[in-house]
Amino acid sequence: xxxxxxxxxxxxxxxxxxxxxxxxxxxxxxxxxxxxxxxxxxxxxxxxxxxxxxxxxxxxxxxxxxxxxxxxxxxxxxxxxxxxxxxxxxxxxxxxxxxxxxxxxxxxxxxxxxxxxxxxxxxxxxxxxxxxxxxxxxxxxxxxxxxxxxxxxxxxxxxxxxxxxxxxxxxxxxxxxxxxxxxxxxxxxxxxxxxxxxxxxxxxxxxxxxxxxxxxxxxxxxxxxxxxxxxxxxxxxxxxxxxxxxxxxxxxxxxxxxxxxxxxxxxxxxxxxxxxxxxxxxxxxxxxxxxxxxxxxxxxxxxxxxxxxxxxxxxxxxxxxxxxxxxxxxxxxxxxxxxxxxxxxxxxxxxxxxxxxxxxxxxxxxxxxxxxxxxxxxxxxxxxxxxxxxxxxxxxxxxxxxxxxxxxxxxxxxxxxxxxxxxxxxxxxxxxxxxxxxxxxxxxxxxxxxxxxxxxxxxxxxxxxxxxxxxxxxxxxxxxxxxxxxxxxxxxxxxxxxxxxxxxxxxxxxxxxxxxxxxxxxxxxxxxxxxxxxxxxxxxxxxxxxxxxxxxxxxxxxxxxxxxxxxxxxxxxxxxxxxxxxxxxxxxxxxxxxxxxxxxxxxxxxxxxxxxxxxxxxxxxxxxxxxxxxxxxxxxxxxxxxxxxxxxxxxxxxxxxxxxxxxxxxxxxxxxxxxxxxxxxxxxxxxxxxxxxxxxxxxxxxxxxxxxxxxxxxxxxxxxxxxxxxxxxxxxxxxxxxxxxxxxxxxxxxxxxxxxxxxxxxxxxxxxxxxxxxxxxxxxxxxxxxxxxxxxxxxxxxxxx
Ligand code: MTE
Ligand code: HPA
Ligand code: MOS
Numbered sequence: 001x002x003x004x005x006x007x008x009x010x011x012x013x014x015x016x017x018x019x020x021x022x023x024x025x026x027x028x029x030x031x032x033x034x035x036x037x038x039x040x041x042x043x044x045x046x047x048x049x050x051x052x053x054x055x056x057x058x059x060x061x062x063x064x065x066x067x068x069x070x071x072x073x074x075x076x077x078x079x080x081x082x083x084x085x086x087x088x089x090x091x092x093x094x095x096x097x098x099x100x101x102x103x104x105x106x107x108x109x110x111x112x113x114x115x116x117x118x119x120x121x122x123x124x125x126x127x128x129x130x131x132x133x134x135x136x137x138x139x140x141x142x143x144x145x146x147x148x149x150x151x152x153x154x155x156x157x158x159x160x161x162x163x164x165x166x167x168x169x170x171x172x173x174x175x176x177x178x179x180x181x182x183x184x185x186x187x188x189x190x191x192x193x194x195x196x197x198x199x200x201x202x203x204x205x206x207x208x209x210x211x212x213x214x215x216x217x218x219x220x221x222x223x224x225x226x227x228x229x230x231x232x233x234x235x236x237x238x239x240x241x242x243x244x245x246x247x248x249x250x251x252x253x254x255x256x257x258x259x260x261x262x263x264x265x266x267x268x269x270x271x272x273x274x275x276x277x278x279x280x281x282x283x284x285x286x287x288x289x290x291x292x293x294x295x296x297x298x299x300x301x302x303x304x305x306x307x308x309x310x311x312x313x314x315x316x317x318x319x320x321x322x323x324x325x326x327x328x329x330x331x332x333x334x335x336x337x338x339x340x341x342x343x344x345x346x347x348x349x350x351x352x353x354x355x356x357x358x359x360x361x362x363x364x365x366x367x368x369x370x371x372x373x374x375x376x377x378x379x380x381x382x383x384x385x386x387x388x389x390x391x392x393x394x395x396x397x398x399x400x401x402x403x404x405x406x407x408x409x410x411x412x413x414x415x416x417x418x419x420x421x422x423x424x425x426x427x428x429x430x431x432x433x434x435x436x437x438x439x440x441x442x443x444x445x446x447x448x449x450x451x452x453x454x455x456x457x458x459x460x461x462x463x464x465x466x467x468x469x470x471x472x473x474x475x476x477x478x479x480x481x482x483x484x485x486x487x488x489x490x491x492x493x494x495x496x497x498x499x500x501x502x503x504x505x506x507x508x509x510x511x512x513x514x515x516x517x518x519x520x521x522x523x524x525x526x527x528x529x530x531x532x533x534x535x536x537x538x539x540x541x542x543x544x545x546x547x548x549x550x551x552x553x554x555x556x557x558x559x560x561x562x563x564x565x566x567x568x569x570x571x572x573x574x575x576x577x578x579x580x581x582x583x584x585x586x587x588x589x590x591x592x593x594x595x596x597x598x599x600x601x602x603x604x605x606x607x608x609x610x611x612x613x614x615x616x617x618x619x620x621x622x623x624x625x626x627x628x629x630x631x632x633x634x635x636x637x638x639x640x641x642x643x644x645x646x647x648x649x650x651x652x653x654x655x656x657x658x659x660x661x662x663x664x665x666x667x668x669x670x671x672x673x674x675x676x677x678x679x680x681x682x683x684x685x686x687x688x689x690x691x692x693x694x695x696x697x698x699x700x701x702x703x704x705x706x707x708x709x710x711x712x713x714x715x716x717x718x719x720x721x722x723x724x725x726x727x728x729x730x731x732x733x734x735x736x737x738x739x740x741x742x743x744x745x746x747x748x749x750x751x752x753x754x755x756x757x758x759x760x761x762x763x764x765x766x767x768x769x770x771x772x773x774x775x776x777x778x779x780x781x782x783x784x785x786x787x788x789x790x791x792x793x794x795x796x797x798x799x800x801x
Contacts, residue, residue, distance in 0.1 A: 007557065008489040008496060009712050012647035016482040016501065017229065017475070027228055029185045029201045030262055038187075038258040039068055039108040041251050042115035043243070044122050045270055046097035046104055049340040049675030050131035053095055053104075053124065060121035061107055066114030069255045072105045076250065078217025084207060084239040088145075089306045089343070091215055091246050096129070098305035099341050100676050101270030106247040108259050116264070131340035133675050135279045135300040138337035139786075145303045146311045146336040148786045149318065151392060151603050154329025157780050159285055159294035166285045167369060168777045171361050173354065173750040175277035175302070176663045178347055179687050180476075182231025183268045184241055188248035189258035194218055196249055198225045202241035203233045203474050204514035209506045211242050212249040223249075228503040233476040234659070235346030238514045239309055240272045269680035274669060275347035276301045276313055280358045281777045290366050290377035294329035296779035297321055297358055301351075303336050304343035310336050313344070313351035315448050318603060319393055320355030324402045324442040324613070325363070325381040326388040333783050340675055346516060348659060352443055353723040357750070360439055360726050365745045368737060374730070375415065375438050379406065383442075394604040399611055399707045402440050405637055406615050408702065410438060413617035413635035422619070426738040431624055434632075435735025438617040439727040443720035444608030446596050447517045453593035453609075455523035456509040459488065459531035461585040465559075465572025467492060469531070470502045472512030473524035478718055479648035480520040486644055487525045487711065491532035493556030494571050509588075518718035521644065522609075523591055525711035531589025539575070542583045543567060595708075610708045612715050613639040616657065616724035620731040624739065624761055627754035629732050631661060633696035636724055641706035641715030652717040653699045653724075660725025662688040664750045665732070732757065740764035 020026035044061070062070045073080055073092040080094065081087040093104040105122070109115035132143045160166055186208075187199040196216070200208045205225040213220040225245075230237060244261045251259040263271065281298040299317055303310035314334045321332055363381065367374035382402050383389050389397045410416070415438050422434045447453050457471040469488050475481045481501040489499045502508070513523070536556060543549045549563035561567060561574040569577070575585055598605030616636045622629045636653060643649045666686040670679045679685040705713040732752045739761060740746060748760045 006490055007493070008486045009644050010642065011645065013482065013486065013496060013645055015479050015648060016485055028182050028231055029187055029199050032187060032199055034260070035189065035258045038260055039110065039251065039255060040112040040115050041106050041108045041247055041259050041261045042119045043103045043247055043267065043271065044105040044107065044119045045267065046093060046100055046102040047124070048097055048126045048128060049100045049133065050129045051097050051126035052129060053093060053097065054127050055125045056104065057123040058105060060123065061118045064114070064118035064121055066109040066111060067107055067118045068110065069108045069251055070105060071250055071254055075254065076215050079214045082211050082215060082242060082246070083306060084309055085307050085311055101342060103243050103271060106251060108251040108255055112262065131675050133339060133341070133671065135302045135337050135339070138339050139300050139335055143338040144336050145307045145338040148336070149314065149334045149603060150332070150783055150787060151318065152331040153392065154294060156294050156296055156329050156331040159329050160283055160296065162293070163285050164287060165369065167365065168283045169365060169745070170279065170281050171358070171749060172279050173277060173357055175344060175669050176275035176347055176667050177269060177669065177685060178234040178236030178274065180230065180232030180234055180236055183263050183265055184237070184244045184272065185262040186241065186245040186248040187258065187260045188252040190252055190256060194222050196223045196252065198223065198245060198249055200225055200227055200241055200245045201230045201237060202227055202245065203230070203237045203476060203516055204239065204241070205474065205504050205506050206510065206512045207239065207514065208241060208245045211246060215246055216249060216253055225506045226503045227474050230474065230476040234348050235350060235516065236272060238346040238516050240345050243271060266680045270677060271342070273304050273308060273343040273345035275663065276303065276310065276344040276351065276354060277669070278302060278354055282358065282362055283777055283779055284362050284366065286366050288370065289380055290370050290372055291380050292325065292327060295327060295362065296331040298333045298335070298777070298779060298782055299358065300335045300337055302339050302341070302344060304339055304341045306343040308343040308345050310344060312448055313346065315603065316351035317355040319444055319448065319607060320352040321358055322392055323356045323359045324383060324440045325359060326383045327392055330392050331779050331783065332392065333779070333786060335786060341671065342677070348656065349719045349722045350517065352719065353660065356441060356723045357726055360730060364730050364733060368745045369743055371742055373419065375410065378440065393607065395606045395608065397611065401613050401639060401702065401704055402442060405613050405639060405702050406438070406440050409615045409617055409635060409637040412637070412700070413438065415617055418619065432621055433624055433735040433738050434619065434621050435731040435733065435738065436617070436619050437727045437730035437734050438615060439724070439730060440615040441613065441720055441723045443612045443723070445518055445522070445612055445716045446593055446607060446609045447513065447519060448598065448607045450596050450598060452513040453519065453523065453596060454513065455527040455591050456512065457524060457527035457531045457589040458508050459528065459535060459587055459589065461535055461575055463576050463579045465494065465498060465570065465575050467494065467499045468502055469499060469528050470505060470508040471524040471528050472504070472509045473520040474504045474515040476515065478520065478652060479645060480515065480524065482648055483521045483644045484525055484528050487528050488532050491529055491536065492571065494559050498559070518716035518720065520718065521714065522710055522716060523593070526591035527589040529589065529711065530591055531587045534587040534589065535585060538583050539578055542578045542581055546581060610706060610710065610715070612720040614720055614724050616727040618727035618731040620728060620735055622732060622735045622757060627758035627761070629665065629752065629757065631692070631694040631728055634694050634728070635698045637700050637702050638721065639702040639704050639715060640717060641704060641710065642713040643701060644712055644714045646701065649717045650699055653721040654697065656719065656721025657724050658688050658693055660722040661692065661728050664725055664729040665752050666692070668751055668753055736760050736764060741767060
């Protein structure tokens with residue numbers, strides 16, 4: 001059989017909603033026409049990081065103008081606790097507060113403004129408790145949301161001793177606010193007989209459904225959740241759309257009126273979790289060439305006050321601690337630290353970028369100490385193709401293209417030539433210094449929890465030949481609906497304008513996973529394909545029966561159905577005839593990712609179906625007087641497999657990269673000594689703007705199919721672009737290193753704000769190396785201490801002090 005060229009798949013078609021986006025007519029949750037009786041809610045938040053609630057007087061709130069209802073935990077009719085992993089978060093504070101910003105009550109009023117004004121009238125008396133505010137404190141006090149995880153191979157203590165080179169160090173890396181343009185919002189209303197209809201800006205409608213059912217004490221079939229689209233989610237709406245959805249549903253049930261909760265940006269910052277910030281301690285031994293012999297990491301991840309998704313995030317950090325490198329002997333301790341702050345959650349990359357940063361920072365150190373180009377040390381440590389190819393979690397890397405991909409980028413970016421130019425520039429300039437770095441990325445695709453890797457679809461073909469596809473994924477701007485529509489159009493041989501994707505709806509496809517882990521197209525595309533193939537099979541059977549066609553000769557293409565000289569009909573006419581012959585024109589579809597499995601206890605198995613590879617080369621310039629930096633040029637090479645939509649995919653790579661640049665350079669979350677997040681609005685929290693994009697940004701796709709049978713041989717696009725921005729951070733470190741004596745490692749924490757760059761410049765001027773030799777970090781002893789039984793671990797639902 002010849003390989004047919006695709007008609008729709010592989011084309012750079014516009015995002016299916018692009019025209020609506022630019023016209024301002026794309027409907028987001030807050031744009032849904034409101035019922036006249038709609039109430040608006042606001043959430044009352046804790047003013048303390050950790051305290052017992054002595055008294056909560058809400059009488060002034062309840063009697064404020066426009067207020068119709070006030071609810072607290074006592075008003076939750078069903079389960080009072082919820083969480084995506086374990087039910088350890090009260091819907092509203094339960095006798096105590098565990099972070100500054102925690103929801104304590106909610107108010108529904110006749111307007112948004114009146115609800116917000118009423119909230120401020122609460123009189124709450126607290127008795128302060130001792131808070132844990134930093135990861136250092138949390139690690140010392142063994143304050144964990146989940147037990148530590150430890151994996152190791154080889155006699156690491158002895159290998160570290162043997163060196164022949166060895167050093168230790170420490171890195172702090174800040175968190176990141178998702179900063180979706182559309183804030184958290186939910187709109188709930190009652191139907192007859194206890195039905196709840198909920199519109200939620202969420203990556204996870206099924207979880208919102210289950211949660212509402214759970215807290216209202218109703219079966220799931222009474223709750224219907226819909227999401228047309230989000231104005232961005234970036235992980236921040238994977239689980240944490242729930243407090244808003246819960247408040248809307250609860251107040252709708254209480255008042256019998258439709259209720260909308262639309263969080264103000266500052267409230268959104270104060271209530272919801274962010275990317276996990278962390279501290280890592282490391283100890284590494286390596287040869288004179290820079291080949292790693294053994295490495296120990298202690299990753300201290302700030303989880304905030306509850307577990308949320310932190311277990312899976314921390315696991316993914318561990319899973320990406322190798323990046324593209326073979327680690328022969330390793331010891332990785334992952335601490336999931338409980339702090340009195342927002343519960344950190346999913347953010348594009350989901351711990352992966354944090355894991356990759358650890359090893360890249362260490363490799364950068366090694367190169368500095370040995371006086372080598374970091375790219376050479378990277379290459380020396382790459383996974384082999386047929387040997388040195390087993391990951392720390394015992395998965396064989398079968399699809400390794402890092403060698404070819406990095407070689408190609410090295411050539412196309414003219415890395416070696418520009419390295420010389422940068423050196424020259426730095427020799428000639430005293431104030432301005434340039435830096436260059438080329439960093440690879442290997443990113444594992446699949447939810448690490450195997451059961452989540454399933455999806456469903458429901459496809460209707462109407463008698464006019466138009467098709468409506470519903471699938472379990474959600475659209476957040478990433479182009480999932482465009483790609484799924486392309487898949488359906490391709491399978492049915494019809495044009496894109498004949499295919500429409502409906503809102504995500506829990507009453508159409510049930511029990512869906514979050515649209516996350518970059519698997520949206522992989523899972524839902526395959527499920528939609530399955531549905532389309534089932535309909536096609538019924539149609540083929542009809543053609544065989546009715547027209548005497550040989551099933552193999554029937555072609556669905558260019559809006560036509562053709563079978564030799566027996567039929568040439570438009571698709572519409574053909575399905576009309578099939579309908580008259582009572583052929584079902586709709587079908588469900590299902591997909592589960594093959595091959596994957598993994599043991600949660602030992603963190604071993606094959607958690608990922610395949611890997612995405614990428615690399616970026618970044619050039620920066622820093623001002624050594626002010627500490628400011630500018631990204632001058634970036635070249636990115638991305639392994640998209642056989643891209644379903646190159647234009648949409650290009651947007652993902654550019655957007656992910658720039659978002660990563662924000663994480664590592666300008667976005668700084670800062671809590672004061674009392675645990676109050678002070679950077680809670682764009683006035684103080686700086687996401688990249690258009691002027692932060694480099695003048696030269698070259699993105700190319702690496703020509704490579706997917707070795708696994710992924711949808712149309714494509715690869716995931718959502719998250720792996722983000723960690724390519726580590727190149728920018730290390731280019732800044734490179735620029736600082738140009739001011740240091742040979743062999744000195746630059747102590748640079750992330751984000752590399754102007755202050756941190758200045759501080760690092762001062763440190764290297766002093767010649768002091770923060771990475772002190774030995775002594776400080778004893779991985780072995782720390783593991784033993786961390787794994788001792790912990791008495792104070794909070795259990796699910798552990799509420800009252
Ligand atoms: N792109 C846009 N425009 N908006 C988003 O919110 N989220 C990212 C990524 N790209 C996001 C995005 C995250 S965190 C993930 S996991 C994936 O998209 C999810 O979509 P996918 O699985 O369909 O790629
Ligand atoms: N990635 C992203 N989101 C998730 C995952 C994951 O591995 N597991 C649960 N939610
Ligand atoms: Mo993305 S962090 O997996 O929602």
